[in-house]
Amino acid sequence: RPGPTFGSEGQGGYNIAFAVNPTDPNQLAFGMVELYVHLGANANNPPGTAWLRAQMWDLYMIDRGHHADHHALLFAPVPAAPFNHGATAGTMALWDANDGGLSWCTNVGAPAVVSYPVSDPTNAAVQVRAILPLPANVLTWTKRSHGIVAAQMYDLTQHPRLPSVLGSGYQDNGVYIGAGGPSWQLVVAADGGFVAFDPDDPYHAIVTTQHAVRDLRFPGRL
Numbered sequence: 433r434p435g436p437t438f439g440s441e442g443q444g445g446y447n448i449a450f451a452v453n454p455t456d457p458n459q460l461a462f463g464m465v466e467l468y469v470h471l472g473a474n475a476n477n478p479p480g481t482a483w484l485r486a487q488m489w490d491l492y493m494i495d496r497g498h499h500a501d502h503h504a505l506l507f508a509p510v511p512a513a514p515f516n517h518g519a520t521a522g523t524m525a526l527w528d529a530n531d532g533g534l535s536w537c538t539n540v541g542a543p544a545v546v547s548y549p550v551s552d553p554t555n556a557a558v559q560v561r562a563i564l565p566l567p568a569n570v571l572t573w574t575k576r577s578h579g580i581v582a583a584q585m586y587d588l589t590q591h592p593r594l595p596s597v598l599g600s601g602y603q604d605n606g607v608y609i610g611a612g613g614p615s616w617q618l619v620v621a622a623d624g625g626f627v628a629f630d631p632d633d634p635y636h637a638i639v640t641t642q643h644a645v646r647d648l649r650f651p652g653r654l
Contacts, residue, residue, distance in 0.1 A: 441465055443501070447531075451505035453524060459540060461486065461526055463502025469526070469540060469571070484547035486571050490560045492532060493621060497573030499532025501604055510538060517574060531604035533577035544569050589627040594634055599627030607639045619648055 441464040453459035460470040467487040475482075489500035506527040510519045519525065519538040526537045539545070546569045552558045584603035591597035596612035601624030608616040608624070625640035635650045 447501045447503045449502045449505040449529075451507055451526070453507040453540075455507075455524060456541065459507070461505045461507070461528075461540075463505060463528070463530070465489075465500050465502075467502050467505075467528060467530075469545075471541070471545060484545065484571075485550060486526075486537070486548070487528070487573060488548040488551070488560075488566075488570075490551045490553070493618070495573070496532065496575045497535045499530045499535070499604075501531040502528055503531075504529040507540075510536075517576070519574075527576075528573070533575060533580070535573045535575050535577075537571045537573050539572055542569070546570055586624065587626040589629065591629040591634070592631045594629075597629070597634070599629065599637060599639070601625040601627065601640065607641070609637070620646060 443464045447464055449461075449463045451461045458471065458473045458475070460473050462468045462470070462483070466485060466489070468483040469486040470483050472482065487498045489498050491498040492500075504527075507524055508527060510516050510521050510523045510525050512521045519536075523538050524541060526540045528535050528537070546567050548566065548570050549563045550558070551560050551563055556562065583605055586601045586603065587599075589599045591599075596610075598610045599607065600610075600616075601607045604623050606618050606622060606624045607620040607627060609619050609627075610616040620639050620641055623642035625642070627640075628638040630636035630638075637648045639646050639648050
């Protein structure tokens, strides 16, 4: 969790990233499961207050700019129009490549930036819904990999009686169900695995993630 030692991370063998702002070496970014920023590396900050939680991967279900497992970080200026996506060209942005795609943040150096709160899906008192709305002045992220159709698919299953219904699991992007057409519904997050449809009930399926085998009954997790 956010802190100077990152003692609960334990995933550096799979993903680890670090970046320094070339125009301001006081600004650092570090990521493994979580993403952190440090805006005063040369300041004498009290222990435990230096690093901010820069993203809140729990928000992925409602904000695709957030995700877990960070692999590459880069401070680079916002390009000129039409590639600036509404941001001010020349502003220093923090680019983040993670298991969910590519995002950028253009307010890293803004005054009074605060940490995202730490939520815990196992504790109702600190789940995402309990800590919304978010505090003001958190770092804001914009997905920049929209239009790039890329994912690591573990499984593609066709319903045995409804040929247009498909299910698929993706590396760290959940399980999706499609009922025909271009739109698919995210039904379970995390590392999506395999799907088994109930041939006798079109509203029932078994889906797997790295955590569990789940009994899915529509509408599922929307």
